[in-house]
Amino acid sequence: MHILPQGQHSEEEINCSVSDFISTFKVGNLLRKCNAEKQKGIPVINIFRYKFVNVFSRSSMYMQMKTNHFSGSFSKNTFYRFLNDPRFNWLRFTTLLALAVIKNFFDPLTSDDRADVFIIDDSLYERAGYKCTQMASKVFDHVSMKYKKGFRLLTLSWSDGNSFVPINFSLLASSNETNQLGDFTKVDNRSLAGRRRKMAVTKAPDVLLELLNYAVNAGHSAKYVLFDSWFSNPNTILKIKEMNLNTIAMVKISSKITYEYEGSRLNIKQIYSRNRKRRGRSRYLLSVDVKVGKGTKDEPSIPAKIVCVRNRSNKKDWLAIICTDMSLSEDEIIRIYGKRWNIEVFFKTCKSLLQLRTECHSLSYDALTAHVAIVFARYMYLSVYQRKDQDERTIGEIFYVLLQEMEDITFQHSLFILVEAMTASIKNILHITDEQVEEIYKDFFFRLPEYMQDALTSDYKVA
Template identity: 40%
Template sequence: MDQIVAETVSCQNQINSFFDNQRIALLLKQSNVAKQYGIAPVVVMRMIFSLVFTGKNLFRYLQADDSGREIGKDTVYRFLNSVNANWRKFLHLLCAIVLNKKILPLTSTDTPKVFIVDDSLYNRNRSKNVELLARVHDHNDHRYYRGFRLLTLGWSDGSSFLPVSFSLLSSAQKKNRLAEAAEIDKRTNGFKRRAESLRKAPDVLMDLVKQARDSGISADYLLFDSWFAFPSTIIGLLELKQQVICMLKSAKTKYGYNGFDLTLDELYKSVFKRRGRAKILASVEVELGTNSNNETVMAKIVFVRARGAKKKWLALLSTDLELTDEEIVKLYKRRWDIEVFFKISKSYLRLAKEFQSRSYDALVAHTTIVFARYIMLELARRSAKDPRTLGSLFHAGCDELRQTSFAEAVTLLLTSLRQLIKGFGDKIAAPIAQALDAFWAQMPSLLRRPMLLPACIF
């Protein structure tokens, strides 16, 4: 029992530290999450934020006696259902602070940074009257569910993944929508969210990237799978100065090669393949189309041997022609980070499961809180495992390692010199050996540590 209490206190201390260090109260204020009555928004958010770490859910918390809880039911739902709150701006501000102050100082400037975009099923299969609820096709199960498409934009440096923004997409087709949006003021953020949910995913994708970059969050490449790999989408992203690496699917899309328009299958048959069991089979530069300035857009397609699949090869596309085939494959591997994020968010952070609400605003607010939980956990993991978070102790260790390498180099030189001196007579060798001993005695103590020096010197 004492151990459980101690763990609960430690978890709550970490949450409080996260809220204080990242200045969550200020971020909420800047995101138009204002206090309507007596309790500050940061207090309400801290309570909802902490639920999953204490083994509770919102329903059980609100069912408790008034004496057992600090915040009332009406206060919680006013916070979640606010149409004025700009939750996307809040997530942008939080990610920008964590990246600039915590993650980027631990990442080499030579390390490529990437955006990752993917969608996942936001399941509300038991719901009936949720705003904008739609029949959504799940690509994994190849069937339809009730819910939303959670289109998510993340950032990764290969060591850490941070969710930057998202959009809960309904269906652009009215026949697939099971409920329509509520009538609200068109000047509010809530109306903009609802209007965005009815747009197509590729169009929303470009808006997410543009808004993230305008918020000070940038990346060298954007990664996504074949569901978004349309030439029009890729060219549109290039016009935003965003390089792309993506998977391609064998479809009717054609690419220009040697004056011919070829499908992916035809293109694979036309290029020279490497012999043997090479992992990278071939690569070729193709024409994607023309941009708004009527300029031809070029890209590189890399064919990779597939493992454990019926198809013998997979195709990756890169708009950066200077990348090698190996670099393209290596960078695309980072796309798996967002799959891990979806798994943790749904299985452990209670995404779409913590409470049932009919308000679209409440769904967006809760999803933002779940993403903020993941950011806190990712920051704690990176701080615990990355040795550079030890501050001056790490840099002192690096300096000592550099001095140790120099000491070993000097030792090898002196050892070689002494071996050379042994070839001379005693009359010549003895004075030189005495001069070496006098020189070594004047060296710093770090360079004269016995563990660094071979026994033949002394």
């Protein structure tokens, strides 16, 4: 059985999966816990639901209102007040929603022997109107190795190797005044909005630890923490170990970062050059035990294993992976680190399908934070329904199936309205019996094109 219905279905059936997700994981209660409560008028969950499912329509709120297809029971101003409200704690919302999804849905499906992981990475979040956007900056994109305008979306996520769930995030700006482009007006640091902006200009490794600590305190757990070389430094690895978590990360190839190896302080290049490499078809070139940290009273050292592997994109080059769990074999370290690729798929999906960059044009930092949080909730929804019934389709395939079905609903709904209006007019003007109306309808039905007949047969029975 496919997790999302295909073919012709009523609007109630299509929206059933969204309603089930919202009720199963008590999204309304989570919003209230995060200060997202109505002061008067429209319930917050109604506005959240509209924003949540609007990605599956091909028109924006503006175009829906222009073409009289807007189905919301609230005004445009109410919708924007919801997004711009600085009191809503979106960091807590995504953390708690992810916890409910993982503990109540994914954990029972995951074997205790499977290595679940936290994955941390960042991605560029570009903004076109950067000069007017609050906190927008010139930020360094370590993929293109260039400065670009917008934010760095630092994300903490969870994966069991099969499914992926984003947990929380921070839109990072620049702390360097020369790189600050938008409005950096100071906000009271005691307020939620002030703390959110303070985190935005904090160094990424420190925010990484803050997001991880927030998730752990909320009840999240995993066996390992994965990240690439951009965040890999001894201080971060030591701090993560203090949280009783083990790290598997790419080693930064730098002469400034050293490890204790055979009684000497050596950088990774020196360690690699001192040892003989494995030959043949071995999955790795070198494996050595080192100690991370200075080994002083203030910074005690911890044991770790460094595994060097061939760079698949350049066979003459090599890469190094560090692991603080000494019980793991080299093959297991390589296999588990491979799960980090899931977050790259996540970023691609959010940008290409879930309208991370294109849907929200607000200039408010709080509104952008709300938008990213709802995009994360959309991805959790797709992850849940991909996993149900062992569906083999990718997240992208599920998105397009649902998108196509929502278009079918719009067509069906419009066609039903026309037929019902025509039937009512015939009965009112001609004063004919129900049997005569049925005969007229049959004649009308069989004159329609086949695709219109298919759309009507789900609700209208034709003899």
